[in-house]
Amino acid sequence: MRGKGAMPLSVEQGLELFDAACRGADAAPVASPLDVRALAAAGAVPPVLRGLVPAAPVRRVAGTGDGGAGLRRRLAELSAGEQGQLVVDLVRGQVASVLRHADARSVDAARTFQEIGFDSLTAVDLRNRLTAATGVRLAATAIFDYPTPAALGAHLLAQVAPEAADPVEVRLRELDKIASVISAMAEDATLRERLSPRMESIVAMWTDMQRPAQDEGAGQDLESASLEDMFGIIDQELDGS
Structure with a gap:
């Protein structure tokens, strides 16, 4: 208050x-x-x-004055799971701002808004912030209709999310970024020498994953799983460099 x-x-x-x-x-x-x-x-x-309070200029929530266009662009580049996480994190961030928490990570997405400490005034503040950030017009009863940040995030996602990006396309774009990083090493012989064994190890692991499976799971589609496995290996190898 x-x-x-x-x-x-x-x-x-x-x-x-x-x-x-x-x-x-x-x-x-x-x-x-x-x-x-x-x-x-x-x-x-x-x-x-109003007779007691000086007039203040109308303001929008910082960084969200595009009616949600920026959010939609970001969502278009993400897989379905990543889209959901992004929108829930957006809700948590706005909740933290309304309640003046220092860190959005302190907001439990599974707790109800009433448990978190919302009242009618803070509910209106949150609704206005989320409308500015997403372009979605929310009802005054939004935090009661969708009583947790996770539930409200799912509702918002259903309104704003474009078709989820093809997971393979997402991974290929990430590979393109890695290729750009590697290209930038062309003039640094010392760095290339240090990274070469790790890159060779990554390629060898990728090659091994392409061999036909010998167990009962040989018939399953391994394409997307292999991509995820490969990125996990890349992260582990490069983190150790």
């Missing part, structure tokens, strides 16, 4: 203000200390408070 401009009252302050209200002539006084700067920074100011 402090982040929205509402300041706390001590017991002593509350009693003093109650006595003052009883002595006053106003029919319905409100005793509520306000941080007008926080109110202005919070965005839309309730009509009843």
Whole structure:
């Protein structure tokens, strides 16, 4: 509540203000200390408070003013599983911003928004941020209809995700990046000498994986699995260089 401009009252302050209200002539006084700067920074100011709060320029969530176009471009390059993770991470990041957490990793995607600490005000703030980030117009009841960050992320993904990229195409693009890195080593003989044994080991492992399987699983389609295995080997080998 402090982040929205509402300041706390001590017991002593509350009693003093109650006595003052009883002595006053106003029919319905409100005793509520306000941080007008926080109110202005919070965005839309309730009509009843607009006479107290200086006007602030309309602002959008930083980095998300493209109506979700940037998000869609990123999703188009990812596999289905990676798309889901990206959108859930987006929700977690916005949740962390709303609740003023230092790190989005502190947000458990499986816990309900109510357990995390959301109320009606923070729910509206989250909805506005996610609408700006994704271009999806969410209902005011979104955190109740989709009560966890994971569930809300799945709903958003269904609205914005293009057709998932072909996993083979994704891996081929990654191979192209590796090829570019290797090309940049052309003039560095020392680096080439150090990496050559590891690259030869990767090629040998890849060749071994292409041989017909001898066990009961010989009939399964190994193409995509082999690609994933190969990238795991590349990561292990290059991490050790």
